[in-house]
Amino acid sequence: MKLNKSHLGAGALALGAVLAFAVPAGAAVNLQSESGGTPTIKIAKTARLKANGAATVATVNVTCPVGNWYSTYVEVVQTVNPTSTTRGNGSIINQRCSGFTEKVKVPVTASGAPFQVGVAYAVGQLEVTGPIGYINVNTGREIVNVNS
Structure with a gap:
């Protein structure tokens, strides 16, 4: 399969979306762990x-x-x-x-x-x-x- 610019653009967009959701979620879990979490x-x-x-x-x-x-x-x-x-x-x-x-x-x-x-x-x-x-x-x- 030959990759063209539109395939690479779609892949980059998908990777960006995954990172946009994963990084804040990881930060929230870390903050919760440091502060004692849920009572x-x-x-x-x-x-x-x-x-x-x-x-x-x-x-x-x-x-x-x-x-x-x-x-x-x-x-x-x-x-x-x-x-x-x-x-x-x-x-x-x-x-x-x-x-x-x-x-x-x-x-x-x-x-x-x-x-x-x-x-x-x-x-x-x-x-x-x-x-x-x-x-x-x-x-x-x-x-x-x-x-x-």
């Missing part, structure tokens, strides 16, 4: 009982872009006998985002019966504010309360 929250699989079950301490992994502030809230619900449950909540508020994943220990105080060793359910909420605006992220998972 995330993840609750660890185990929590540590304190004060004979008056509280449990949930570990939450929090990530948010540097230059912002976060607050995280955790609620734990546990069946303590066949006919009743106990629940509690705790929070850590107004913390600076580092841009890295941080392990945050959130004390959750029981309301009613004490927490017990065993399975419970935890719900976590992350609120991030600052230059990125306001972002709210939620999560939930089964956890296991263990003695400390």
Whole structure:
């Protein structure tokens, strides 16, 4: 096949279009990586009982872009006998985002019966504010309360 000027022009135009879209996208991904990216929250699989079950301490992994502030809230619900449950909540508020994943220990105080060793359910909420605006992220998972 013989190439002429119109083939070369079309090829150059196509290459230019690909580069025009690829370079800004790569820059955006790099910027996101450096700034901590999208806020995330993840609750660890185990929590540590304190004060004979008056509280449990949930570990939450929090990530948010540097230059912002976060607050995280955790609620734990546990069946303590066949006919009743106990629940509690705790929070850590107004913390600076580092841009890295941080392990945050959130004390959750029981309301009613004490927490017990065993399975419970935890719900976590992350609120991030600052230059990125306001972002709210939620999560939930089964956890296991263990003695400390």
